[in-house]
Amino acid sequence: MATRREVLKALGALSAAGASAALLPLKAFGASNDSSGVASFTQPLRVPPVLTPTSATSTTDYYDMQIAQTTATIIPGKSTPIIGYNGMTPGPTIRARVGREAVVNFYNGLPTTTLGGATGNTVVHLHGGHAPSASDGFPTDYINPGSNRTYTYPNNQVPATLWYHDHVMDDTAPHVWYGLAGFYLLTDSVEEALNLPSGAYEVPLVIQDRRFNTSGALAYSGTNNGETGDAVLVNGVVQPYFSVAKRKYRFRVLNGSNSRQYRLALSNGASFKVLGMEGGLLAAPVTVTNITLAPAERADIVIDFSGIAVGSNVTLRNTLVGSTSTLYNLMRFNVTTTATDTSVVPSTLRPFTKLNAADAVATRTFTLGGGGMMGGAWTINGAVFNPNTVIASPKLGTTEIWQFNNGGMMGGMNHPIHIHDVMFQILDINGAAPAATHAGWKDTVNVPAGGSARVIMKFTDYTGKYVLHCHNLEHEDNSMMARFDVVP
Numbered sequence: 001m002a003t004r005r006e007v008l009k010a011l012g013a014l015s016a017a018g019a020s021a022a023l024l025p026l027k028a029f030g031a032s033n034d035s036s037g038v039a040s041f042t043q044p045l046r047v048p049p050v051l052t053p054t055s056a057t058s059t060t061d062y063y064d065m066q067i068a069q070t071t072a073t074i075i076p077g078k079s080t081p082i083i084g085y086n087g088m089t090p091g092p093t094i095r096a097r098v099g100r101e102a103v104v105n106f107y108n109g110l111p112t113t114t115l116g117g118a119t120g121n122t123v124v125h126l127h128g129g130h131a132p133s134a135s136d137g138f139p140t141d142y143i144n145p146g147s148n149r150t151y152t153y154p155n156n157q158v159p160a161t162l163w164y165h166d167h168v169m170d171d172t173a174p175h176v177w178y179g180l181a182g183f184y185l186l187t188d189s190v191e192e193a194l195n196l197p198s199g200a201y202e203v204p205l206v207i208q209d210r211r212f213n214t215s216g217a218l219a220y221s222g223t224n225n226g227e228t229g230d231a232v233l234v235n236g237v238v239q240p241y242f243s244v245a246k247r248k249y250r251f252r253v254l255n256g257s258n259s260r261q262y263r264l265a266l267s268n269g270a271s272f273k274v275l276g277m278e279g280g281l282l283a284a285p286v287t288v289t290n291i292t293l294a295p296a297e298r299a300d301i302v303i304d305f306s307g308i309a310v311g312s313n314v315t316l317r318n319t320l321v322g323s324t325s326t327l328y329n330l331m332r333f334n335v336t337t338t339a340t341d342t343s344v345v346p347s348t349l350r351p352f353t354k355l356n357a358a359d360a361v362a363t364r365t366f367t368l369g370g371g372g373m374m375g376g377a378w379t380i381n382g383a384v385f386n387p388n389t390v391i392a393s394p395k396l397g398t399t400e401i402w403q404f405n406n407g408g409m410m411g412g413m414n415h416p417i418h419i420h421d422v423m424f425q426i427l428d429i430n431g432a433a434p435a436a437t438h439a440g441w442k443d444t445v446n447v448p449a450g451g452s453a454r455v456i457m458k459f460t461d462y463t464g465k466y467v468l469h470c471h472n473l474e475h476e477d478n479s480m481m482a483r484f485d486v487v488p
């Protein structure tokens, strides 16, 4: 039987030319221009529910989650088949604390073949988590249909905006496309003492582009360059509105898309504050008017609506596309009420220690290649992913520099590279120091087409097998991923 990646190779060249166009539904009169047909800003934002532990001890919270196919109402009047965590997409949010272990038991209730023709095996990865190898979600550590697996998350790391998602070899992309992703928000007493906007004023937002067919089902082609949609979903809702008060809000924004990047900006041109990215709070907030997120990148931001009149609105936009694109408007904030606001954004957030390049005991180079017109496999150092091939063996307790060279055929594509197990710091991208927003702890670095990036990190606490890979999920599946082992 052909593996998914072989099928993808065969389909790659074809799908770019014809498949996506063939899947476009007819436009309903008066509806929006995207394939959902849902008019912009008519659906309320949904905030994923916080998952309640099934039990707890003095040290540990225990959770249960089911993975299954079900349906969701994304387009009013239509039923959309999804793969959900606890019956929903995005899945429920886990809120965890540093120093308290979380043990999550995932049960796989999938059939042997799922939506999109993907495998019924699943793997769960806590993205940004620092966890023992056995709980990291190695792509072949399958949870077979009808089985369960328990993942232990020590929460012994700098708190941050994490997320959990499927990571099964060859079929991560369709599994995530059909719904397998959710937030995992880790905090500690230091962060709580800052008095940042919290409670109802701290809201996770996952941005995902999707495409629908006329029945309301999600359309997935698996195109080799990376699946893109024409409809924007935020927290699983098409271009939602969110009713806000005249005050500050903290948003944990995740680009949960398979391959699309977004440059976030507000329609009134106002600035907002970036508190941090993947690895938690920066030393100090950074004020910007836009920030670009590659797949899997997160931005922890504060938007202040206090200067907006009640009855007015502000739109969150994606200025990487033109104003007529269906992907330009992401969601709308309707300012509907006043509120007292005792929260603050302090001028200093969390102490940050810069890693020193002179402390690195090794520099490794990874060449990103492949792809191209014929839909060829994506490669790292010329090879596709083999779960038994170890391409780097950093020693526990040491610091290394990893350099990524993006070969980029004919200009190539960006490759957002994610390294499991550790948070890193970006030394440079195309030889230049990162922007202040990107100078803190990160787990994903967007390596530009034809360019390069260097990151530095220290391997601590755990030995065993992990992976690094492109987080353009179709690139990952076909097969820009490699195993590294942290060794004693």
Ligand SMILES: [Cu+2]
Residues within 6 Å of the ligand: 378, 414, 415, 416, 470, 471, 472, 475, 476, 480
């Ligand atoms: Cu890539």
